[in-house]
Amino acid sequence: MRNICMKVSYDGSGYNGFQSQPDGNTVQDKIEKALLMLTGEEILIIGSGRTDAGVHARGQMFNFHTASAIPIERWPVAINSRLPDDIVILEAYEVPENFHARRSAKRKTYRYTIDTGKYPDVFGRQYRFHHYRPLDVAAMRQAIVHLIGTHDYTSFTSTRSTKPSHVRTIYEAYIEEEGPFVHVYVTGNGFLYNMVRIIVGTLIKVGIGAIPPERFPAILQACDRSKAGPTAIPQGLMLWDVHYAEIKPGS
Amino acid sequence: MRNICMKVSYDGSGYNGFQSQPDGNTVQDKIEKALLMLTGEEILIIGSGRTDAGVHARGQMFNFHTASAIPIERWPVAINSRLPDDIVILEAYEVPENFHARRSAKRKTYRYTIDTGKYPDVFGRQYRFHHYRPLDVAAMRQAIVHLIGTHDYTSFTSTRSTKPSHVRTIYEAYIEEEGPFVHVYVTGNGFLYNMVRIIVGTLIKVGIGAIPPERFPAILQACDRSKAGPTAIPQGLMLWDVHYAEIKPGS
Numbered sequence: 001m002r003n004i005c006m007k008v009s010y011d012g013s014g015y016n017g018f019q020s021q022p023d024g025n026t027v028q029d030k031i032e033k034a035l036l037m038l039t040g041e042e043i044l045i046i047g048s049g050r051t052d053a054g055v056h057a058r059g060q061m062f063n064f065h066t067a068s069a070i071p072i073e074r075w076p077v078a079i080n081s082r083l084p085d086d087i088v089i090l091e092a093y094e095v096p097e098n099f100h101a102r103r104s105a106k107r108k109t110y111r112y113t114i115d116t117g118k119y120p121d122v123f124g125r126q127y128r129f130h131h132y133r134p135l136d137v138a139a140m141r142q143a144i145v146h147l148i149g150t151h152d153y154t155s156f157t158s159t160r161s162t163k164p165s166h167v168r169t170i171y172e173a174y175i176e177e178e179g180p181f182v183h184v185y186v187t188g189n190g191f192l193y194n195m196v197r198i199i200v201g202t203l204i205k206v207g208i209g210a211i212p213p214e215r216f217p218a219i220l221q222a223c224d225r226s227k228a229g230p231t232a233i234p235q236g237l238m239l240w241d242v243h244y245a246e247i248k249p250g251s
Numbered sequence: 252m253r254n255i256c257m258k259v260s261y262d263g264s265g266y267n268g269f270q271s272q273p274d275g276n277t278v279q280d281k282i283e284k285a286l287l288m289l290t291g292e293e294i295l296i297i298g299s300g301r302t303d304a305g306v307h308a309r310g311q312m313f314n315f316h317t318a319s320a321i322p323i324e325r326w327p328v329a330i331n332s333r334l335p336d337d338i339v340i341l342e343a344y345e346v347p348e349n350f351h352a353r354r355s356a357k358r359k360t361y362r363y364t365i366d367t368g369k370y371p372d373v374f375g376r377q378y379r380f381h382h383y384r385p386l387d388v389a390a391m392r393q394a395i396v397h398l399i400g401t402h403d404y405t406s407f408t409s410t411r412s413t414k415p416s417h418v419r420t421i422y423e424a425y426i427e428e429e430g431p432f433v434h435v436y437v438t439g440n441g442f443l444y445n446m447v448r449i450i451v452g453t454l455i456k457v458g459i460g461a462i463p464p465e466r467f468p469a470i471l472q473a474c475d476r477s478k479a480g481p482t483a484i485p486q487g488l489m490l491w492d493v494h495y496a497e498i499k500p501g502s
Contacts (some may be wrong), residue, residue: 011374058375076370088373119327122260122339123307124375 003099004075005063005247007091012056013235014086019050027051028085031062034082039068048101048242049109049170049191054234057125057213058111059090059241063101093247107171109187109240110196112232114204116179118162128181129200129236135207137182139176142183142213143206146220147173147199156199157192157232166192166223173199182207185240194231202229253327254313254350256498258342263307264377264486265337270301272424278302278338282313285333290319297494299352299359300431300442305485307378309362310341310492314352318380328373350497358422361447363483365455367429378485380433380451386458390435391426393458393464395435397471398424398450405474407450409482417443417474423448436491445482 006157012018012026020028028045035043048061070078075092084087113128115121120130147156150169157166172187184200202219205211211229219227261278263269271279275438279296286294321329326343334340364379366372371381398407398421405417423438435451453470456462462470462480470478 011373011376058374080370085371085376086373088370090370119331119339119341120336122262122337123378124307125262125336127374 001065001067001097003063003094003097004072005093005099005101006075006079006089006246007059007061008062009088009090010056010060012051012054012232015053017051017053018047018057018060023092027060029061030083030087031089032081035064035066035078035236037082038078039066041066041068043048046101048105049239050192051237051239052234055237055239056174056235057239059072060239061101061105061242061244062207063095063099069071070187071143083202086208090115095246099244099246104244104246105190105242106245107187107243109172109185110190110191111240112184112196112200112236113183113238114184114200114236115180121180126235127238131204131248133208135176135182136209139209139213139249140182140184140203142208143203143211143216144173144175144199144211146216149188151220151221153195153220155191155219155225155228156195156196156202157225158194159225161193163192168175168192168195175203196237197232197234198225198228198230201230204232205229218251240251252316252318252348253345254314254316254348256312256344256352256495257270257330257340257351259308259311259313260339260341261308261311262337262377263302263305266304267312268302268304268306269298269308272412278311279313280307281338282330283335284493286315286317288333289329290317290321292317292319295351299356299459300490302488302490303445303485306488306490308490311490312352312356312493314346314350336344344498346497350495352493355495355497356441356493357496358438358440358494359442360441360493362438362489362491363435363437363447363451363487364489365433365435365451365487366431372431378484378489380484381435382455386433386455387460388426388428388458390464391435392452392456394454394462394467395424395426395450396469397464402471402473403474404443404446406470406476406479407446407453409415409445409449410476412444419443419446426454428502429461443458446499447488448483448485449476449479449481451483451487452477456480472494482493493501 076089115128154166170188327340421439440479
């Protein structure tokens, strides 16, 4: 059996998230249906992780095993022609037998976008959170750096998290401005349930002056969800990319 | 009666164009409904021109007369709260009694966007035409300059055009590249039915080598629709802006 890994981008607006659900309206379900049409095989794909309903991906990764002999470079076009137009396969790689899209992932980056324009930019409104009050981005930058490092991120995860440990490592966390858009980038070795959305909800509190940036270390140390800000709406969130030792991008 | 002019941006994907239709599913119908809810008046708005089904606007302009005393700066928020989220009022101006959004327009700019990426960019796919064969943009640039000036544009309008004259003036016509996106900008004193979409369809023929750029003057002089290329699909087209002597942008 071959082990194939693919990069997929999707507009999550119309789906109940990435991971398969009984109703079938998820990105995974659509990809598995396309693979069935293409190969005749009932293939179960393994995503690098789930994304929630309404969350998007620029570079989600998944792998699967197949007996199909289709040459690797033909896969993206072949699957795309069997997918709805809000899901697009971008790359396909032949990977070692033991490669696993979730367990092999070394680091992941998420991006969250806030539109601070007086009125929302109508083009791509599904990919941003419109926040019409001005934000103090300098204060948000002072706050975000405190997230970098290896910490217990209990304050920044949903109380519904069932993970045995909330310790993760954040390698990079920074903010970029592009006209009225404020992009928050967070890169780590793994993310907890709602983690980026709670980070962004808390940063917005900093941006409007409701939380001073110096309080960020105390919020983190409290290991108490109630000390952080609200969970920002899903549509501003995008799984930006996922890195693996086995895959060189664009190879 | 006050005369008010507004700038509106809209995602045309879900509408049967700008101009009012019996089915009510047009941008004009939605705006007039919002104005009725806000003012209690049955207001007829005058657009700078129609846009076809699926065509978008970054800066469409319209005016209307009203007895309402709402201060000018309050109009955009008041109407936006009564509009679907794919239509956003951006600016409002008090204009002279004789101002007419169509007749007073001095120049209009349209932008058409082609996505030449190997696979379509899923974010904003509704606003671009995905053309996966490479385009010779240098040849397209050689061709497009021949459109500038005052000409009879019969070759570049639908045979269904009912206008008494097809003479118009194009002030500017150029191409900008942004990563895989090719943006075609055309500014003129007025546009004929399907004119920009036929210009783009013909430029794409140049881009793939099917029409040499030197043939553009002959296509124009022929005044024969059959000499030009096909009509490009509507969703790549956006009414970019409209200029008036009476309005200073952002004033």
